[in-house]
Amino acid sequence: MGEIVLRDVEKAFGEVSVLRDINLSIKDGEFVVFVGPSGCGKSTLLRMITGLETVTGGEILIDGEDVTHSKPSTRGLAMVFQSYALFPHISVRDNIAFGLKIAGLPKAEIEAKVAQASSILGLDALLDRKPRELSGGQQQRVAIGRAIVREPAAFLFDEPLSNLDAALRVQMRLELIRLHERLETTMVYVTHDQVEAMTMADRIVVLEGGDIQQFDTPIALYDRPVNKFVAGFIGSPKMNFMPASPGAGGSVQVKNGPSVTIPGVHPDRMTAEMTLGIRPEHIRYSHDTGDLNGRILVEEQLGSDAFLYVEVDGIGMVTVRAVGERSFHNRQTIHLTLPPEHCHVFNSADQRINQD
Known part of the structure; x- marks a missing residue:
């Protein structure tokens, strides 16, 4: 025993x-x-x-x-x-x-x-x-x-x-x-x-x-x-965090970005200042369309994966994990989309408010 x-x-x-x-x-x-x-x-x-x-x-x-x-x-x-x-x-x-x-x-x-x-x-x-x-x-x-x-x-x-x-x-x-x-x-x-x-x-x-x-x-x-803290500590590369606030109709408004309606986030649990989190592998990316756009500062090409470090105006550095990606390179513009089902929302006390 x-x-x-x-x-x-x-x-x-x-x-x-x-x-x-x-x-x-x-x-x-x-x-x-x-x-x-x-x-x-x-x-x-x-x-x-x-x-x-x-x-x-x-x-x-x-x-x-x-x-x-x-x-x-x-x-x-x-x-x-x-x-x-x-x-x-x-x-x-x-x-x-x-x-x-x-x-x-x-x-x-x-x-x-x-x-x-x-x-x-x-x-x-x-x-x-x-x-x-x-x-x-x-x-x-x-x-x-x-x-x-x-x-x-x-x-x-x-x-x-x-x-x-x-x-x-x-x-x-x-x-x-x-x-x-x-x-x-x-x-x-x-x-x-x-x-x-x-x-x-x-x-x-x-x-x-x-x-x-x-x-x-x-x-x-x-x-x-x-x-x-747990969201940022567990996972490699770490989760991306973006400043946010309550949006219209119960959505979450990303600063200088899209308004995202996230499942399980009730307006009563929101605070004036919040953080939207999303893991690098969950961000969708494209050459021509998306919720956000930025410039690739660094491309880490590992063969099986590519880690793209993207500078987005008003948000800062966003990490994208692109499986098997070969078409994006340093200094290129990339368009990013945040799938609502993969987003996490943290209130002003850094507590996750998604209800699974």
Whole structure:
């Protein structure tokens, strides 16, 4: 079992409040990712769950047991850090087995657990090597193997892929997803990379300024962000934002742009100043007609996609994702249309007011 519940958890360093009113319920076997910008409190929250950081207020329960003030060693958790923290002078086998030897387990049991972990992680051929003889990805697998042999209630990962290059990050992401499916154990993962969060998580906790902004599935965060911060943080390239105000007949009037009637936006929820949001892939584009027109400042051609950065008078920079596009280039004029069904509207308090 690996259910983790946080009730009204708070953390302060002196008079500085770092985390406030954190309420979470992480299900047994779930893969949950904490994501947010630097300084939002995500690593501090993870360390509080493990017991490496004290709790200022509230309580933490693991499988129904209050562990708020329990020692880390008694919580039944295993943590994998950004740094591999391997002993350089001993073999991979001994690194994986180290914690079990300290705990005094019988030799046969240690060997069986090491064999099982190395098989799961594809380390069988590397057990007699020293860490310096391994790649970064292999060293991270050893660190994960050291956690697996403990058979914890949950695994906690603190930005474990940050030290890897781009190709290895993708490979290790896939390996961690497959590992979770195989072990069926609760995993809590911290990252600042929203792509990692979207591709790995069952559910994502979006943190900003010490508060939970939204806790939901990746697709729900992408399609139905509760506020402007979540809308802008989740998605790459980020959502476009355009200043707007109430228009005639319940429509939304984009500044220096069209009046758009957006499904689910009731006039009673509008404010004098609003923001219309739309993702780059949802903007329709044309050579000759549209709601807006602008000049392409930069064309990022990736082959499968082209990202067009368009300067629109009175609005500013608008990003367009053009799948397979080859006909638009720098300094050309482009016409843009905003499909109402793909628009999001945020009020003056930055809260989304679309009713799905």
